[in-house]
Amino acid sequence: MRIYDTQAQRVVDLELRPGEEIKIYTCGITPYDAAHLGHAAVYVTFDVLARHLERHRQRARCVRNVTDVDDDILRKARELGTNYLDLAAMEIAQFDQDMTALGVRRPAVEPRATSAIAEILSLVQDLVDSGHAYEVDGWVYFSVASEPTFGSISHLDRDTMIALARERGGDPDDPRKHDPLDFVLWQPSLADEPAWESRFGPGRPGWHIECSALAMRELGPVVDIHGGGSDLIFPHHECEAAQSRAITGEPFVRHWVHVGMVRLDGVKMSKSLGNLVFVRELLKEVPAAVVRLALLSQHYRTSWDWTGGLLEEARERYGLWRAAGTGDGAVDEVDAALDNDLDTPGALEAIDRAARAGRGVSEAARMLGVEL
Known part of the structure; x- marks a missing residue:
């Protein structure tokens, strides 16, 4: 089988080892709103991939995380006046219902970020101890200067990365950072946010570290196929790859696979823009x-208009x-x-x-x- 590898920037032969389990990690939802067609395109793609591998006698172990604590879900819970975990439970139930209807099989494991706080803190501590991360006033940042492979997934120049970080919540203007591209591993919680005790003070994890912790816990230090929507290439997957390599000393992923964006009227569907076509609404029609x-009528790598x-x-x-x-x-x-x-x-x-x-x-x- 041949597949496009984002890091290699070309179609490559998939590294298959007969009789061995293929480890697949897909970035899952942040459950603060309903599943839209952009989500569905990603998970249908990886479902087809797993089915195809299994047809050829390759056992696939699929893991899809749930980001049940981060800025977005905490903000939405605050707006609704509800507990963030109650909001997550409601949206996860609807998401599972939608994906099951679409024929997307459940992954072997659907671990939540909040289930891995101990593992996250252990990784953060390892990164600090090894000089790959630093603490400032209860905030812990990964130092991109410490990992020379940073940028090898997205192949973006520094100015573009800074611009995307600013657009996608990376806050390159944070004065505590040594470098604008350094990213948060651990942060102090606001008064109305959940907090876990740590040697850095009470707080909660940054976005990227959860996937390293969950993938390593469920699949080991090296993942065969890792992916999600192409909007995750930077910063999420770039940061995840850098911190994971800093921890293990070896490449974190054998093949990076990304799915193109679904657009509406020429604009990428996103929760922040509100230009969404919801799966649950389409299921009422057909x-x-x-x-x-x-x-499936669209090739997974292309971005297309609904x-x-x-x-x-x-x-x-x-x-x-x-x-x-x-x-x-x-x-x-x-x-x-x-x-x-x-x-x-x-x-x-x-x-x-x-x-x-x-x-x-x-x-x-x-x-x-x-x-x-």
Whole structure:
């Protein structure tokens, strides 16, 4: 199988070791609002990847975290006048319902950031002790100058990284930092925020350190495939890779895989902008398999615009496939398409051809997680 590796900046042969478990870590949701199509595109992609690996007798252990404590969820809980964990529980339940409807299988583990405070503090302490991090007034920062590989995931120049950090909550203007690109590992909590005791004072974790702690706890020091939306390449995955390598002394991830953004009217869907198409609303209009087919009609690496026309095309495709009945038409073609950098649009077209030729396509559809 070949897949695009973000760090290598090219399609590469996936490193598969026969008989060994493939370790996959996908960055999950911050549960303060409903799942939208951008989320669904990411998790459907990784679901198809895991299904394809398992079809070829590769055991896949999939881990997807939940960021249940960070600035966003605490701000939303404050606005609603509710406990942040109650808000998380409500949104996680809805998210799980939406993903199950879309045919996204549950990961082996869905660990929460709040479950790993001990591991997080241990990693932060190791980074301070080794000179990769420093403390200022209860804040602990990772020193990017201490890790020469910083920047090797995103391949961005310094000015671009600073601009993105400012846009995405990295606060490069923080006067406590030695370098604008240094990032928070631990921070003091505000009066109405949850706090855990530490040698640095009561506080809570920064964003990036949770994924290193959870991935290492659940999968070990090296992950085979790690990914999420392409908006996570910087700063999240860049920072995660740097701090993890500083801890273990070896590359944290063998293959970085990222999914393009879903746009609405040319603008990336995001909670902060409020320009969202929610999965739960689409499921009121069409069968879940139709939504999944609409997502699979776009190659995972591309960013694309959501339109109602895509849903209508998917509805027609679903009807065509169901009318074709059961059978193994297009199975080999779908297998070859998925081997070729998860070419789901090519796989759909192959199934369309088989269905129009009167061949049953239920087995090929199932390879994509679509039940007819």
